[in-house]
Amino acid sequence: MARRSLLAEVIRAQEQRRRAQERTQREWGIAQRRAEQEMQRAERDATRQAAADGRERERLLHEDGTASAERLSREVEQRMAALNGLLVAALGSQQGLSFAAMRQRPRAATFSPRPDLLPSPPPQWEQFAPLSPAPTGLSARFGGKTRYEQQIALAQHNYAQAMANYQRAEGDRQARLAQARANFENAANAERAEVARHNAEVDALETGFQAGETEVVEDCFSLLLARSGYPADFPDDRRVAYRPEPRELWVEVELPDRTVVPEERGFRYVKTRKQIDTLPRPEREVKQTYASVVAQTALRTLYECFSVDARGLVDTVVFNGHLSTRDPATGSPIHPCLVSVSANRETFDGFELAHLDPVACLKHLNALVSSHPYDLESVEPVVDFDKAKFKFTDEFDAAAELDGRYDLLKMDPYKFEQLIRQLFEKIGMKSWVTQPSRDDGIDGVAINEDPILGGVCVIQAKRYKRVVEADAVRALWGAMEDKQATTGILVTTSWFGSTGRQFAANHRERLRLIEGAELKHLLAEHLQLDVRIGLDRPPPRRR
Incomplete structure (x- = not known):
């Protein structure tokens, strides 16, 4: 399975958190409704008792x-x-797969100091000056002036003390304000750097997706389905x-x-x-x-x-x-x-x-x-991720190796199977070739996309020099039933006996036999290959 990118894991984690939050909210809602019901029930019980x-x-x-x-x-x-x-x-x-939606933007926040970092007004002399005016007349002569001067001196002292305290507090406030501003700028710079890193990864993901890179395509569709x-x-x-x-x-x-x-x-x-x-x-x-x-x-x-x-x-x-x-x-x-x-x-x-x-x-x-x-009645999957039933092999161009009138009987068996795969894919089927081991007698599994006759088609290719016995045709039919396939095709370089042909005729809607002569014609028509089949003797003529 494809390696998951960091972005894929992050978005997957976000989706899992969303689902967990949804479950939590649902459970909380249920608990709340139950609590409300219990409360209502208690109130009604009290009403009933009363x-x-x-x-x-x-x-x-x-x-x-x-x-x-x-x-x-x-x-x-x-x-x-x-x-x-x-x-x-x-x-x-x-909304499909939107790389633009995946990109992030840094928050356009401005620095806003806390209330304790806002400046406060300095002390004013009016806050400390004596409330009564300077005495005059007899009041000034009998000690009023002296007392007033003492009040003025005390007020000036308190004002000077308050101003000194304010200046110390203001210096401390400005220092804390500068530190808070610096912390804000550092956090903003870190956020912009993280957004830039995230967007660069999204850009790389989009580039890889457009280029059809296998792992990237798998990651992108995984993200899509996770949402x-x-x-x-x-x-x-x-x-x-x-x-x-x-x-x-x-x-x-x-x-x-x-x-x-x-x-x-x-x-x-x-x-x-x-x-x-x-x-x-x-x-x-x-x-x-x-x-x-x-x-x-x-x-x-x-x-x-x-x-x-x-x-x-x-x-x-x-x-x-x-x-x-x-x-x-x-x-x-x-x-x-x-x-x-x-x-x-x-x-x-x-x-x-x-x-x-x-x-x-x-x-x-x-x-x-x-x-x-x-x-729980199971079906055989079209493709098996674990390759437990059908072991898919790496495909290659078998037709490219054929030059001139190549003898099919001299081909490597594996390459012959690949050639048959290419033929059916050219005809219009989607086909995969299975490995020789544990293939249940099947050389290929194809998907016929015809809306009427389509479905799963099992294919067997026999590179024979002599007649293909009826048992091979019956075996293919059994494999079709086992795989729940719609149709089956048996291809050979030689020919089929009368019993096998009759069996196929009885199931002609689902079973197709292709003999050597027809195979040569199909290869020439669809793959432009002129091949020969060097049989020991020609196929028998049919009446």
């Missing part, structure tokens, strides 16, 4: 129980509305892989378990028993809702990925939806795949997501969808 009329107490009890049942029913309705609107909620709110606002109790685990050559994005998402669907249809207060009864939701509705949640999650992920303007980078998105749970029969941890779908941008852009049926849309896309997701 009420002399028994019928009044019964009425209050009934009102309290009915109100609680209605509140619980509204919460269930709101939950169901959120589950049924998972896909629609993403429409319009998804998707699913309900707080939905898991947020996902993996992203990018294949530049076919311009494919693989996304694996952890699905919520079936407990996300409320098993309660509503609540009702029963007056005779003085208790709230649960109205069960029909099991059929619970299962249908969960299947819709799985389908909406798949389509929502495809929509979010295609909302990015990356037409030169991503043409196809492959989605796998897994569930981490335990096998109810054994208790062992299991990780079934409940939905796997491949869609190209052109087809998906033609959908009106606000009006379609998510389950029907996946069927239209030839998705592999669990028939019973509620019961």
Whole structure:
């Protein structure tokens, strides 16, 4: 899996904090409502105890129980509305991948000193001067003048002392003000430096994304999907892989378990028993809702990925939806795949997501969808991130190594498989070649994007000199059933026996046989290769 950039981890951490905060707020809201209910219940209990009329107490009890049942029913309705609107909620709110939005700007704050750093007015003489005027006449002769002079002297002393104290305090204030201003400038400079570093990383991310660097593309789409606002109790685990050559994005998402669907249809207060009864939701509705949640999650992920303007980078998105749970029969941890779908941008852009049926849309896309997701029935994913079932190998241009009339029977078996892959990709399929070990008799897994006959196609290529027996055709059919594939193709450099051809004819809607002569024609038509097949003897003529 791709190395995560520091920016990716920061934004992922921010999203995790947002989800944690949302959960905390939700829990706090629940606790607050419970506290309010307890308070209201205590008040009503006091009212009931004080009420002399028994019928009044019964009425209050009934009102309290009915109100609680209605509140619980509204919460269930709101939950169901959120589950049924998972896909629609993403429409319009998804802003795609905006590098401009990722960039930061330093705060345009100005220095504002604290109140204790603001200057205070200096002492004034009027604050200390005697309030009474200088004495005159007899009052001055009989000691008034002396007393007045003493008051003046004392006032002058106090004024001088106050002025000295003010000057010392002012010097200290100016020193603290200068330090605060310096601290503010240092913090502002540090913030500007951090913003510049962050924006430089965003610029590098955008440059790498536009250049189609694999790890950067994976990081960017991981950031995009991390911002998707699913309900707080939905898991947020996902993996992203990018294949530049076919311009494919693989996304694996952890699905919520079936407990996300409320098993309660509503609540009702029963007056005779003085208790709230649960109205069960029909099991059929619970299962249908969960299947819709799985389908909406798949389509929502495809929509979010295609909302990015990356037409030169991503043409196809492959989605796998897994569930981490335990096998109810054994208790062992299991990780079934409940939905796997491949869609190209052109087809998906033609959908009106606000009006379609998510389950029907996946069927239209030839998705592999669990028939019973509620019961954890798994499907084989189109691509396996852990490469446990299909081991994808590095691709190379096998056709480039063929020059002139090259004999296919002299090709390396691995290169022959790669040549068949290139042929089907040129025809219009999306194909991957598996490694020889543990491939279940399959040489390739292809995605046919035809809206009518498309789906998963398993391919086997046999570089034979003699007849291909019917057992090989039946084995391919068994592999198709095992992989839940729509079609199967068996390619050979030789020919098929009558029994094998008849078996394929009986399943001609799903099984296709390509013999050596037709293979040469297809290579010439689609890859412009003129090859030969040096059989020991020519194929038998057919009537």
